[in-house]
Amino acid sequence: MANPTFWVGVAFVIFFGLLFYYGVPGNVMNQLDSRGKRIADELAEAQRLRQDAEKLLKEFEAKRAAAEREAAEIVSSAKEEAERMAREAQEKMADFVTRRTASAEAKIAQAEAQAAAEVRAAAIDAAVKASERVLRQEITGNTAASLVSQGLNDVRSKLQ
Template sequence: MRYLTVLIAMAATPAFAAEDAPHGLLSPSLGNTDWIVFLGFLLFLAVLFYFGVPKMLMGMLDNRAAGIRSDLEEARGLREEAQTMLASYERKAREVEEQSARIVADARASAEAAAVQAKDDIARSITRRLAAAEDQIASAVTKANRSVRDRAASVAIAAAAEVIAKNTSSADQNKLIDESIEEVGRRLN
């Protein structure tokens, strides 16, 4: 484009210098600068056509158009591939979300079942401990009653022995001992 501008500027310079010459393309004369410029332009176009510049330009434009077409096709292919990958990722995301929901539901159900089992285990443990405590209490009560009876019997026997020893003579004591031995003998048989 720069060369064309320079060429036109050089060709136009003589036209402005020759103001006396008749103007127009209808008066062909080498003195007519318009005519010289016209011939130079035609010569320029002939040189361009001789060297095949229009074909080269058209070929370059066609190559550029083909490159743009191939870039567009490649872009379409990449877009389709990206859409396919996006759909795949969205599907996988849904699957992962569903799987995580199932895992959470299973974990929640397991936790609830474990809680119910723990409650049952605690209830059984409490029942066993209560029963064991009641048995221990009953055993302690029985022991305490036995201990109290034994102690009361010991105290009563000691008191009775003391009273009997003070109030009875030795003959009476021997008689009581013999009667007691006979009573024990009868009860054992």
């Protein structure tokens, strides 16, 4: 009994006996179990949150892809609309130029006809005056005056 190792062993057994008597190992195990359960719950919650985040990420990626498709469709339709409007503007411009050209050609033709008529009338007047002068110098008297007047009237009516 004088051996110190014996007393250390007895103290050790008494210490563990007291620990078991007061339920320390059970409390420690309960605390470890509750902490393990809490950690497992936190891990499960983290896993659930991760799945939710992945789900949201997939939804946002799908929405982004849909928005990009919609934007591409809008750009495409805007390009088509701009091209259509450009074609319409070109067609309208070509139609306008055609109408203006036709109008100008008609005015030119009318001016040419009017000029030709004026030239013809001036030539007729000049021919009549020249004929009148020549006949007045050649024929004299009342017969001459009536012949000249009648001839001039005939020339005027035939030339016009």
